[in-house]
Amino acid sequence: MWRVLETFLDQYRNQVPYRISVHQEELTYVPLSKKQGIFVHFSFAVFLLHTIYCFLRVVWLWKTGIWRQNEDQDLEIILTYILLFLIFLPLSFVSMSFVVSIRPSIAPYIVNPILGLKILANEIKACSDGMTNNLCPPTYAILIRAMQCQLWLSKYPLPMLFVGLVLCRVDPFYPVATYIVSMVSSPSSLLISILLFLASYLTRTILIIIFVNELLKAGNAYFIVGLLVVCSTSEIMQLLNSLKYEKGILRVRTLTMREISFY
Numbered sequence: 001m002w003r004v005l006e007t008f009l010d011q012y013r014n015q016v017p018y019r020i021s022v023h024q025e026e027l028t029y030v031p032l033s034k035k036q037g038i039f040v041h042f043s044f045a046v047f048l049l050h051t052i053y054c055f056l057r058v059v060w061l062w063k064t065g066i067w068r069q070n071e072d073q074d075l076e077i078i079l080t081y082i083l084l085f086l087i088f089l090p091l092s093f094v095s096m097s098f099v100v101s102i103r104p105s106i107a108p109y110i111v112n113p114i115l116g117l118k119i120l121a122n123e124i125k126a127c128s129d130g131m132t133n134n135l136c137p138p139t140y141a142i143l144i145r146a147m148q149c150q151l152w153l154s155k156y157p158l159p160m161l162f163v164g165l166v167l168c169r170v171d172p173f174y175p176v177a178t179y180i181v182s183m184v185s186s187p188s189s190l191l192i193s194i195l196l197f198l199a200s201y202l203t204r205t206i207l208i209i210i211f212v213n214e215l216l217k218a219g220n221a222y223f224i225v226g227l228l229v230v231c232s233t234s235e236i237m238q239l240l241n242s243l244k245y246e247k248g249i250l251r252v253r254t255l256t257m258r259e260i261s262f263y
Helices: 002-011 034-064 073-101 104-111 113-127 141-155 157-167 174-184 190-241 257-262
Strands: 018-021 026-029
Touching: 002 018, 002 141, 002 190, 018 104, 026 104, 034 073, 034 190, 073 104, 073 190, 104 113, 104 190, 113 190, 141 157, 141 190, 157 190, 174 190
Parallel strands: none
Antiparallel strands: 018 026
């Protein structure tokens, strides 16, 4: 799983301030440049404000009941579901986005202690009388492949899918952009209307790309760190469960002080 984390850091190397040593299983905090830091903070602000906007729009639609008065109710229902999706999904990863973007120095304190647990477990294994069996540690190949596939999807396919929302005019900012363009544009000037129309598409596309990039970055970090902790803990527990027990009715074994402190 450390290789997957390395792939993640390479993919977002200009947005995550970390350096990884796979062999030592260590994550190091390395500050970004000033420009990169500004972009990361701006991306988090867009991510947060986009989520708040979607929530406020759903509340406004519910209070006013405009979607019931619209002739094209099917489209309004689709837009409402998209808004709900863009509210609850970001809320699941906003904490990880905050850690990676605003408080990046916290992450090494979460990941790096895993190595210490492995070292302590190996010391307990070396000091034990024997092992009940010699099971091979799990490789978690399926989980690794799944995360690699998710990282690949996060690179191009998923962002293009969200850009498709803009092209299909079902993105959250479409109603607001349409209203602003209709207010500013002049019926007598076709050129201004076209320029405003193109500016609307460009602005909405940029905002949705920044939003989805931050969403995917936070989501990938959430799953990778979570699986890294779970898989490492599983390996440690498998090692401890394989320690030799005394033969008897209760199959008990006297715990050493290291094991007690470890647990």
